[in-house]
Amino acid sequence: MNSELNRPKGFGEILDQTFRLSKNRFLDFFLIFLILLGPIYLLQALFELMAGTSFFRVAGTGNNWFEQFLSSIEGGTMEAEPVTGAGIFAGLASGLLGIISSIFGVIASAAVIIGVNHVRKNEEFTAGSAIKQAFKRFWALLGSSILYFLIIFGMIFVPIMIIGIGGIFAFGFGEAFSVDSFAGSLVTILFIFVLLLAAAVGIGYLVTRWSFYIGVVTIDKIAPGIGTSWNLSKGRGWLAFGVFLVLMLITGVVTAALEFTFGLALGNSVLYSIILNFVTMITSLITSVGLAVMFFDLKSRNQAEDLQEMIEDYKQE
Template identity: 45%
Template sequence: MNERLNRPKGFGEILDLTFSLSKSRFRDFFIISLIFMGPIYLIQALISLSSGVGFFREMGATGAWYEKIISSFEGAESTGLGADLGTALVGITSFFLFPVATAAILLVVNRIRKNETYTIGSVIKQAFSRYGPIIGSTILFSLITIGLILIPVFILVFLLISSLATSSTVGIVVGIILFIALAIGSGYLLTRWSFYLGSAVLGEGSPGFTRSWRLTRKRGWFLIGLYIIFSLIIGVISTVIELAFGLFLGNSVLLSLIVSLATIFTTMIFSVGYAVMYLDLKVRHDADDLKEMIDDYNVVQ
């Protein structure tokens, strides 16, 4: 396994290695994810219970089965300020804890790459030792993401309003094309910067955006493709589980707990995939640096 992690990989190899690692080290990866994410989702379930959502199936008394399911989800809304504040608190806590879970998984994969032993406790401790750079970099990346999302939206809204005021169909078409172009550009930039976390975790630079940009040189669209595939796989798994159990459980706390477990599982897979992708970039970059050093040495000779 470590041999595969220490050489450049193609598209299919990265996907295959991700699922191979997720299977062979499932216990370790899942426990790490559960330690960080489990308590958050448990608190969320308790908040739902306290706000009046039933633990078991909660459906209407009349109508066809599909009407009962729809009505049960239509009734899923906050019952008070306390529930809203609790949900907000869960979201904030998740923001400050979930990246550490990804960091710990990355450290495990890196130990495997180096053929080093580890314990779950040791990698969690090491991840927390880099907590400042991890969270600081994540906050900056989140602000950049918000900016890159809002700019295309504001431009599209402005152009649409201007076009509607002048009844210009051309303006609307141009606005939509410009929005798509800006969205693709934003996605490309975010992908090139998204490996800041690996740099922050392994102590290779913080906030790590410059390091990430260098690592992803000539690999941007390749990485976008991997992100899309991982997102599709995770989306399909999550949707199938939610729909399948939703047929029997309706809107209930039990359903939310099952969906939360599925989220922990899919997040684990994505984190392993992210680790494999980052280490692949690192191997390629280190190999290029070594090649340049050899070429420079030959020129001097």
């Protein structure tokens, strides 16, 4: 057994183990994403070419390179391209491939969790064997993921409505009491910002507590696994949220830097999309490894608590 992955860990240890595993088993984990998502991204590139997007570089409008870069990223061109049947088909196909890539992304995360499970048991595995095991839980993962994303959608939609209504009332309050327009607008903006921040933190916390459903469905074979994930992360929700937040910040900064760098040279071209998809696979790999490390950390803690309870019950008898 791998002692590092089979004992409770602190915040820093989880991050350290995540990056260490991502580096040491990078090829295996990356092959999982490449096998599952690579063909989808390749088809997306072909559909972009069908829609008339240049492969190497798309130059936007503007008087200098920076304005051209911003214009190309926004999809601006010198003249509007006529909509063709091929363009419509390519757009619909890209949308469908986006849905499929989301589903396969969940399968890839499940395969990574399976791989980490083999590592913690000191067992060998290949990308192909991990993918095969993940596909055995395909329908359970699909149903659980649909439920998970429906819950998230509802959690995002409701706060937006509440914040929107709150903003309207705040504007009405300022007008009713003849508050200075600038001061009233400032108060409204601050009010909306605080609500958005509170909603984002609250939603992030809840999403984190439920996100371990992938491990529950894959390893414990319990579907949909959302309730089990909630119980599993009891008392560790904020730590898990913090780990995910750090991983998102690190991968987000790297992604943004690469987007800007390659965007300067390539614009919104097909090659630019391919590079971004490549980067997305790497950042998804790191996040999935982090999810797996935290999942097994939670399991080791719960198992230790269960063992302690059994010992205490035995002593009482």
